[in-house]
Amino acid sequence: MHLDPRPSSVAARRTFLDGAFRPATVRIQDGLITAVEPFDERADVVVPAEATLLPGLVDSHVHLNEPGRTAWEGFATGTAAAAAGGVTTVVEMPLNSLPVTTTPQALAAKRKVTAGKLAVDIAYWGGAVPENLGHLAELLAAGTVGVKCFLAPSGIEEFGHLDDAQLHAALAELAVVDGLLIVHAEDPAHLAPPGPLGTHYAAFLDSRPPASEAVAIARVIEAARATGARAHIVHVSDGASLPLVRQAKADGVRLSVETCPHYLTLTAETVPDGAASHKCCPPIRGAANQELLWAGVLDGTIDAIVSDHSPSTPELKETGDGDFGLAWGGIAGVQTGLIAVWTEARRRGIGLERILPLMTTGPARVAGLGSRGTIAPQEPAHLVVFAPDSHTQIRPETLQYRNTISPWLHRTLTGAVAATYVHGDLTFTAGHAILRRGGREILPAPAPAKEPA
Numbered sequence: 329m330h331l332d333p334r335p336s337s338v339a340a341r342r343t344f345l346d347g348a349f350r351p352a353t354v355r356i357q358d359g360l361i362t363a364v365e366p367f368d369e370r371a372d373v374v375v376p377a378e379a380t381l382l383p384g385l386v387d388s389h390v391h392l393n394e395p396g397r398t399a400w401e402g403f404a405t406g407t408a409a410a411a412a413g414g415v416t417t418v419v420e421m422p423l424n425s426l427p428v429t430t431t432p433q434a435l436a437a438k439r440k441v442t443a444g445k446l447a448v449d450i451a452y453w454g455g456a457v458p459e460n461l462g463h464l465a466e467l468l469a470a471g472t473v474g475v476k477c478f479l480a481p482s483g484i485e486e487f488g489h490l491d492d493a494q495l496h497a498a499l500a501e502l503a504v505v506d507g508l509l510i511v512h513a514e515d516p517a518h519l520a521p522p523g524p525l526g527t528h529y530a531a532f533l534d535s536r537p538p539a540s541e542a543v544a545i546a547r548v549i550e551a552a553r554a555t556g557a558r559a560h561i562v563h564v565s566d567g568a569s570l571p572l573v574r575q576a577k578a579d580g581v582r583l584s585v586e587t588c589p590h591y592l593t594l595t596a597e598t599v600p601d602g603a604a605s606h607k608c609c610p611p612i613r614g615a616a617n618q619e620l621l622w623a624g625v626l627d628g629t630i631d632a633i634v635s636d637h638s639p640s641t642p643e644l645k646e647t648g649d650g651d652f653g654l655a656w657g658g659i660a661g662v663q664t665g666l667i668a669v670w671t672e673a674r675r676r677g678i679g680l681e682r683i684l685p686l687m688t689t690g691p692a693r694v695a696g697l698g699s700r701g702t703i704a705p706q707e708p709a710h711l712v713v714f715a716p717d718s719h720t721q722i723r724p725e726t727l728q729y730r731n732t733i734s735p736w737l738h739r740t741l742t743g744a745v746a747a748t749y750v751h752g753d754l755t756f757t758a759g760h761a762i763l764r765r766g767g768r769e770i771l772p773a774p775a776p777a778k779e780p781a
């Protein structure tokens with residue numbers, strides 16, 4: 329395949345359009361898609377028959393940890409990994425940067441250090457903590473797409489969690505401006521106290537039982553119902569909680585939920601002793617639970633599959649020498665999300681077209697990013713050449729994020745990202761370092777000023 333660095337047309341016999349694969353040519357000018365036309369083999373780039381042309385993926389749950397914790401990750405490495413994984417838009421979490429993004433000043437400090445580093449587009453979540461309740465609208469006005477809170481300790485001191493009254497207060501405040509609250513839903517009363525748990529995964533799993541999620545999710549639903557605000561549950565791991573979500577949605581509660589590649593592809597039964605690379609919160613649960621999650625993917629209960637890319641240093645992962653209670657919790661998955669999920673989907677006989685919406689338009693809707701994640705006129709020319717029948721070996725030297733820790737390390741996954749275009753520019757091609765850093769910030773338009781009463 330000839331890869332023009334800035335093509336004015338890309339043609340593929342299998343282009344993902346309106347939920348299905350069709351032959352098409354995408355016309356591009358100044359980084360924007362101008363038209364989608366019938367397949368034309370004279371296009372600047374003609375995708376080989378064995379590959380597909382996808383819209384760039386949207387990952388609405390990514391921790392890049394800059395400024396402040398750049399030993400864990402950073403904008404340059406994290407967005408390079410995104411591009412290599414076919415992700416062209418990330419929404420960055422308010423932690424674990426220092427300062428955490430809980431004030432307009434902290435957002436400004438974060439935005440300042442992105443300059444020249446972004447391989448893909450970025451939007452920002454703000455944070456809702458006990459100290460900034462009453463000021464969440466200011467964070468939205470400053471350019472965040474919504475705010476995140478925890479219902480249990482976040483793992484870092486500077487980002488406190490909300491109790492029930494504070495959760496209601498946050499949602500009531502956001503309801504006024506139609507802002508979105510995204511929630512890490514684990515209930516602290518159902519979590520084991522922090523401390524050593526040993527190197528067997530089962531002890532860690534028992535320390536964060538399904539009830540910890542179910543109770544917290546029920547609390548969020550109740551508060552969203554009472555306030556009329558929009559709420560989103562991040563990284564649902566407990567499949568048995570999904571009936572609560574189904575019922576709430578049926579009742580008209582403004583709720584959306586996401587799950588992650590690790591919950592859909594890894595199981596508690598197969599986590600090796602001491603494998604801290606598999607530790608995250610809530611935990612990867614058992615195989616029977618995973619069936620419930622896949623049912624939620626297929627029936628539309630789950631709105632998005634996003635990475636929760638949450639890296640740390642090897643030292644933090646090795647704290648306690650494989651003790652699941654002491655190691656840092658978090659899985660770095662922004663580069664491997666698509667191929668991990670595709671590997672498992674294909675094994676289950678589920679078509680690529682069934683999972684793509686949850687990795688493109690689904691997360692875009694969650695984060696309020698309009699029609700991102702589609703190949704359509706007036707959208708940025710974020711395009712991915714993806715070979716679904718190829719394979720990708722996960723090796724440290726091909727992972728582009730800073731600390732090459734992964735539960736998929738040394739595994740061979742199905743599918744390969746051959747090339748990623750960002751704003752029409754070739755940004756990643758397999759086997760090469762990142763070629764361009766033309767990613768841009770996405771700042772929501774400020775809400776119209778309220779008329780004085």
Ligand SMILES: [Zn+2]
Nearest residue numbers: 389421636638
């Ligand atoms: Zn997270």
